[in-house]
Amino acid sequence: MTEKGNKIFVQGAISPELVAGAIAGLEAETDQGAHDIFLGRVRSDEIDGKKVAAIDFTAQEEMANAVAEEIRTESFEKFDLKSIHISHSIGKVEAGGLCIFVMVSSGHRQQVFEALPHVVNELKSRLPIFGKEIFEDESHQWKVNK
Amino acid sequence: MNIEFRYHGKLSEVLGRNSERLQITSQNAGDLIKEIITHRPQLRETTFQLAQKNKIMKSETPIEELDIDVFPPFSGG
Numbered sequence: 069m070t071e072k073g074n075k076i077f078v079q080g081a082i083s084p085e086l087v088a089g090a091i092a093g094l095e096a097e098t099d100q101g102a103h104d105i106f107l108g109r110v111r112s113d114e115i116d117g118k119k120v121a122a123i124d125f126t127a128q129e130e131m132a133n134a135v136a137e138e139i140r141t142e143s144f145e146k147f148d149l150k151s152i153h154i155s156h157s158i159g160k161v162e163a164g165g166l167c168i169f170v171m172v173s174s175g176h177r178q179q180v181f182e183a184l185p186h187v188v189n190e191l192k193s194r195l196p197i198f199g200k201e202i203f204e205d206e207s208h209q210w211k212v213n214k
Numbered sequence: 215m216n217i218e219f220r221y222h223g224k225l226s227e228v229l230g231r232n233s234e235r236l237q238i239t240s241q242n243a244g245d246l247i248k249e250i251i252t253h254r255p256q257l258r259e260t261t262f263q264l265a266q267k268n269k270i271m272k273s274e275t276p277i278e279e280l281d282i283d284v285f286p287p288f289s290g291g
Contacts, residue, residue: 197290
């Protein structure tokens with residue numbers, strides 16, 4: 069199962085049910101003995117005395133989906149993976165909400181342990197997605213990835 | 215060439231618009247970045263890169279499309 073052509077975007081926060089559903093959806097894939105999951109959550113960082121209440125994500129969605137597909141293809145070539153799931157939020161996610169969900173699956177643990185950081189780092193550096201951090205007083209600043 | 219530029223993230227805020235058409239003479243992305251700055255000096259202090267056909271353009275990439283994305287640094291995840 070390669071999930072080719074999947075679209076990555078989810079409106080608003082990624083629900084725990086979506087994550088659970090992705091795990092449950094692999095029950096029939098009995099050759100996949102190992103899954104590794106990355107979940108990114110919006111933090112309520114305090115910046116100059118103001119707390120982040122939410123992040124509003126925008127993107128060049130068509131390109132982001134195309135680049136995610138490239139990263140998926142490259143990762144299947146580089147690692148012995150059976151499936152890769154990628155979801156990312158678009159629109160507003162309140163602090164505490166999940167905004168990215170990546171799950172890689174393989175026969176055994178070693179490959180998923182190696183592949184997951186690669187996939188997540190490539191997504192963070194190459195997807196044309198832009199986060200606007202909205203403070204509790206409704207002022208904002210543009211997120212900068214570390 | 216008359217090109218439609220699509221500004222994303224912080225850039226749309228800096229310029230107060232999501233897109234615009236500009237008449238351009240550059241042949242490649244490196245020259246185009248300089249030409250955009252002459253039209254929109256507000257971008258001089260910002261970091262940005264260009265994409266066409268859903269691919270990031272390198273300096274030497276020739277301009278082939280009439281729609282070009284202008285991106286600030288990515289900040290997903």
